[in-house]
Amino acid sequence: MDEQARIMQALGGVSLAGHSIQGGMALPPPHGHDGIDDGRKQDIGDILHQIMTITDQSLDEAQAKKHGLNCHRMKPALFSVLCEIKEKTGLSIRGAQEEDPPDPQLMRLDNMLLAEGVSGPEKGGGSAAAAAAAAASGGASDNSIEHSDYRAKLTQIRQIYHTELEKYEQACNEFTTHVMNLLREQSRTRPISPKEIERMVGIIHRKFSSIQMQLKQSTCEAVMILRSRFLDARRKRRNFSKQATEILNEYFYSHLSNPYPSEEAKEELAKKCSITVSQVSNWFGNKRIRYKKNIGKFQEEANLYAAKTAVTAAHAVAAAVQNSQTNSPTTPNSGSSGSFNLPNSGDMFLSMQSLNGDSYQGAQVGANVQSQVDTLRHVISQTAGYSEALGGNTMYSPHGLNANGGWHDTTTPSAVISPTEGPGSVHSDTSN
């Protein structure tokens, strides 16, 4: 420290204690004398003079002078003093630049790229996002082409993104290394602290990250365009598969008195049709309205599904009868006087489902063999009615609709019974 103080004194205008440099490096005359060691003062003066004049010289001369300075015995002391001065004066600048909070926009972009599967692990995001979007836009099988196409395009975007990102990072690293080498080289002749180098690296990284942000923005835009093009449900509306429509129609016409599937039924239908629950809801919403608007038009369809349901039920229940005969010698009827007091078609549908190994509503599916036998009898009578109807008779009436054009207010499908229809009439809703 004494050595430094002496140097400071020798430098004249430089005062660490007062943080003042007084117009920079106030150079004393090369050959000043004020009572201190004249030789040492002269040394320092010489060094400073050489530094100040070095820029006026040719490159070769300068290199030679630099070498001379590097070897000078006073160089380390002078160097450390200058470093200290820089450290003190650089505080305010560093304080302002340190620890920038993360850019919210960059965070949003990162999150989106992660969610879309562009950044992050290869296996997840993209296909998951595509699958979700495909599921939302329609049937799984119908969307397989779009799905794979979407994934292929997304993979392309992902590849481009990562290639560009790699390029940027490589360029950033190369440039940083280059600058660091330069600064290290220069630090041999001028005071450059490691922190200063670090700060410079930070600046470079910030510059490159702003370029990266542009890349991320462009990638996000590309993904959004891709999504809208491939996955917009309206643009890419797909009709449900024939099988799905059959299942939905079967349910609709067998619950015609109250075509409002419960949440569980919707889920089950969605599963069976490979569509979403909301698509099931949409379908029933559309169907109810269109049916109500043009009942005549749907009559044929209703007859068709009624017959279909009847035949299927006949087969299913026939098997049940065989079972019941092995289990019970008697086949009593429903107990109601004379007529078949059947559960409504909803129950029948559910029973059929249960016979097929699936169940919509446990309580209803739990119908005993007796009711299945009753169903069989009724269905057989309905089938006969259907044969007649093929000759031109009206086979069903929209009895489920009330005077206001709405369906009867029923809480559950099984609660709906329509006593007005005769036993011979065939209604897709089999409640007679």
Next chain:
DNA sequence: TGATATGATTGGTA
């Protein structure tokens, strides 16, 4: 290519 069918969306309502 126009008509029709059909899945999705939107705004209003109970």
Next chain:
DNA sequence: TACCAATCATATCA
């Protein structure tokens, strides 16, 4: 929040 009614947008068919 589920549903209705109107409407949009796309698919399908003659």
